[in-house]
Amino acid sequence: MAAYEEEVFPVGDGMCHEGGVAPVKARTIHELHSLQKKKKSAPTTPTSASAGPFLPTISEDELHWLQLQSISTSLASLTGELGPKLVKGDPARKVESAAPQQQYHQYMSPTAIPTDTSLKLTHVLHNLSPAELYEQAIKYEKGSFVTSSGALATLSGAKTGRSPKDKRVVNDEATTQELWWGKYVSSRGSPNIEMDEHTFTLNRERAVDYLNSLDKVFVNDQFLNWDPEHRIKVRIISARAYHSLFMHNMCIRPTPEELANFGEPDFTIYNAGQFPCNRYTHYMTSSTSIDLNLARREMVILGTQYAGEMKKGLFGVMHYLMPKKGILSLHSGCNMGKDGDVALFFGLSGTGKTTLSTDQNRYLIGDDEHCWSDNGISNIEGGCYAKCIDLAKEKEPDIWNAIKFGTVLENVVFDEHTREVDFSDRSVTENTRAAYPIEYIPNAKIPCVATHPKNIILLACDAFGVLPPVSKLNLAQTMYHFICGYTALVAGTEDGIKEPQATFSACFGAAFIMLHPTRYAALLAEKMSKHGATGWLVNTGWSGGSYGVGSRIKLNYTRKIIDAIHSGSLLNAEYKKTEVFGLEIPTQVDGVPSEILNPINTWEDKEAYKQTLLKLAGLFKNNFEVFADFKIGEDGSLTEQILAAGPTF
Numbered sequence: 224m225a226a227y228e229e230e231v232f233p234v235g236d237g238m239c240h241e242g243g244v245a246p247v248k249a250r251t252i253h254e255l256h257s258l259q260k261k262k263k264s265a266p267t268t269p270t271s272a273s274a275g276p277f278l279p280t281i282s283e284d285e286l287h288w289l290q291l292q293s294i295s296t297s298l299a300s301l302t303g304e305l306g307p308k309l310v311k312g313d314p315a316r317k318v319e320s321a322a323p324q325q326q327y328h329q330y331m332s333p334t335a336i337p338t339d340t341s342l343k344l345t346h347v348l349h350n351l352s353p354a355e356l357y358e359q360a361i362k363y364e365k366g367s368f369v370t371s372s373g374a375l376a377t378l379s380g381a382k383t384g385r386s387p388k389d390k391r392v393v394n395d396e397a398t399t400q401e402l403w404w405g406k407y408v409s410s411r412g413s414p415n416i417e418m419d420e421h422t423f424t425l426n427r428e429r430a431v432d433y434l435n436s437l438d439k440v441f442v443n444d445q446f447l448n449w450d451p452e453h454r455i456k457v458r459i460i461s462a463r464a465y466h467s468l469f470m471h472n473m474c475i476r477p478t479p480e481e482l483a484n485f486g487e488p489d490f491t492i493y494n495a496g497q498f499p500c501n502r503y504t505h506y507m508t509s510s511t512s513i514d515l516n517l518a519r520r521e522m523v524i525l526g527t528q529y530a531g532e533m534k535k536g537l538f539g540v541m542h543y544l545m546p547k548k549g550i551l552s553l554h555s556g557c558n559m560g561k562d563g564d565v566a567l568f569f570g571l572s573g574t575g576k577t578t579l580s581t582d583q584n585r586y587l588i589g590d591d592e593h594c595w596s597d598n599g600i601s602n603i604e605g606g607c608y609a610k611c612i613d614l615a616k617e618k619e620p621d622i623w624n625a626i627k628f629g630t631v632l633e634n635v636v637f638d639e640h641t642r643e644v645d646f647s648d649r650s651v652t653e654n655t656r657a658a659y660p661i662e663y664i665p666n667a668k669i670p671c672v673a674t675h676p677k678n679i680i681l682l683a684c685d686a687f688g689v690l691p692p693v694s695k696l697n698l699a700q701t702m703y704h705f706i707c708g709y710t711a712l713v714a715g716t717e718d719g720i721k722e723p724q725a726t727f728s729a730c731f732g733a734a735f736i737m738l739h740p741t742r743y744a745a746l747l748a749e750k751m752s753k754h755g756a757t758g759w760l761v762n763t764g765w766s767g768g769s770y771g772v773g774s775r776i777k778l779n780y781t782r783k784i785i786d787a788i789h790s791g792s793l794l795n796a797e798y799k800k801t802e803v804f805g806l807e808i809p810t811q812v813d814g815v816p817s818e819i820l821n822p823i824n825t826w827e828d829k830e831a832y833k834q835t836l837l838k839l840a841g842l843f844k845n846n847f848e849v850f851a852d853f854k855i856g857e858d859g860s861l862t863e864q865i866l867a868a869g870p871t872f
């Protein structure tokens with residue numbers, strides 16, 4: 224009581240103090256604000272072994288100067304004009320003090336002629352932290368909100384998925400020989416449609432001009448591939464905080480020391496997604512263009528703001544660079560058991576790579592993109608990209624809990640007042656996504672590397688409902704199904720689609736591969752036999768009938784099947800061979816009703832089952848015809864076996 228009275232009625236200096244606490248140590252509001260911020264540190268991906276203290280060898284001013292010089296060079300036109308005049312920091316923060324020469328950097332070419340662009344200042348927001356990017360997004364980007372769990376909800380605009388038909392690759396002296404070229408996009412064909420160097424330059428100029436016309440650009444300098452021996456330095460220049468935060472989460476984040484020593488990037492993305500390409504430009508068939516120039520090591524994005532375009536664009540680059548070194552790049556998830564057994568999860572979009580590699584009983588190495596080298600497996604990325612349509616806390620607790628501060632939530636719908644997300648709402652798109660740093664999964668293994676895999680799990684979401692929930696594959700069958708890359712989903716949003724749509728996508732990722740599929744297949748066969756890995760085919764799709772009659776296999780059953788693969792118990796189970804596809808199916812799996820293991824048991828109409836099975840077998844046969852002429856590996860001896868591993872009917 225006495226103490227309380229003393230606070231309210233202070234005695235001593237005779238002045239009236241409010242609350243009696245020590246007064247703030249500032250005399251002006253400006254001074255007060257300057258007290259609020261401490262010296263900044265760069266956000267990083269944690270490394271298990273501490274990198275040691277950051278000991279800069281040059282001053283911070285010099286470092287910023289060098290970084291701006293490098294970025295100005297990236298943004299300079301190829302015509303030899305002046306590069307943009309760059310300054311670090313938010314344009315909303317005034318740069319009044321110090322002489323302008325010390326403030327900005329500009330790329331100078333000897334013959335440079337000033338242009339209006341080269342006279343203005345562009346602010347560079349270089350490797351901002353998630354908090355800074357949140358502020359940028361919320362202040363300046365319509366459709367950006369903090370959700371009740373702290374994630375940043377954003378809209379990707381008109382495009383809510385990738386645009387494979389708008390991808391172009393420069394056909395030059397080197398690539399004309401090396402790449403797997405296609406003329407048009409089909410689900411089974413090559414994704415690489417050519418463009419020439421000149422047209423690339425036109426689109427590059429368009430993107431660079433757009434970016435240089437802005438008051439500010441975001442620049443991310445980051446890494447790909449957790450194997451230090453094969454790491455790639457990437458720079459992403461973009462116009463939206465959403466894009467910068469997405470890549471911050473998805474690529475590997477440098478330590479302050481690594482950022483100081485970053486130097487020049489190995490690959491640069493110019494993301495001018497808000498600005499369309501010019502439809503009158505040669506090779507353009509829409510207002511969207513995603514252009515890859517492997518010689519220049521550059522990618523240009525025009526006319527789409529979907530962030531997955533950057534993620535998968537870089538994946539394509541890895542699919543080119545890695546096989547050149549004998550390293551296999553894989554569209555797969557990866558996790559590791561407590562005893563060190565490693566599993567890969569292959570599968571097309573929506574088949575369960577992220578869901579099944581995120582397992583509370585195992586260490587997560589990565590959910591989507593890996594390399595298999597002589598050193599073992601390494602994740603390419605620093606984050607995960609989970610589908611979140613119908614996400615439920617009980618079924619996928621780790622993914623649910625990862626949707627917190629720092630996570631980008633794309634195209635979800637939320638309560639306007641509470642900001643609670645309704646994961647079942649498909650109003651914007653079916654393809655709602657969460658992008659979060661990998662360390663948001665509690666049992667992620669950092670660094671994200673592992674030994675050679677013991678199990679290779681091929682995931683197919685078979686909406687025809689005729690593939691068994693699990694089958695054991697021999698090497699030839701594994702190769703056959705890897706080359707086929709089958710899945711069949713039902714487009715949930717489109718009216719009237721009752722029939723499942725079969726998709727065959729070579730190597731479970733034809734949209735991203737750069738070389739002929741047999742090149743990757745040969746590497747997989749070589750590595751699987753060398754390291755003695757076992758292949759499995761897991762159907763995460765329909766049971767008890769096709770889509771419309773049956774239902775999707777319970778996630779809980781699929782998890783039990785995966786558990787039995789990991790533990791080794793399924794390897795020693797009793798097997799029966801199926802007709803047509805010749806798949807070895809177990810008679811029993813712990814925690815799974817035995818009758819569902821052979822799909823015919825779950826179909827009421829056995830005749831319909833047989834017809835559907837033959838129909839799917841026919842689709843497999845047609846698809847494989849284009850690969851029948853190719854030899855796999857040096858002597859091609861595996862080719863005959865692979866051809867024989869398909870369905871017979």
Ligand SMILES: Nc1ncnc2c1ncn2[C@@H]1O[C@H](COP(=O)(O)OP(=O)(O)OP(=O)(O)O)[C@@H](O)[C@H]1O
Pocket residue numbers: 570571572573574575576577578579590591608609610611612763764775776777778779781
């Ligand atoms: N039995 C099942 N097994 C796996 N996933 C299931 C199952 N039943 C339903 N699902 C749902 O299917 C979806 C699988 O999506 P997931 O994000 O794992 O795809 P992905 O293979 O990682 O695709 P992408 O390459 O596009 O990221 C999830 O939404 C998951 O909840």
Ligand SMILES: O=C([O-])CC(=O)C(=O)O
Pocket residue numbers: 384385531532534535571572591608
């Ligand atoms: O790239 C995307 O948009 C999502 C993804 O992982 C895939 O489709 O394989």
Ligand SMILES: [Ca+2]
Pocket residue numbers: 576577590591608609610
């Ligand atoms: Ca995924």
Ligand SMILES: [Mn+2]
Pocket residue numbers: 554572591
């Ligand atoms: Mn993917």
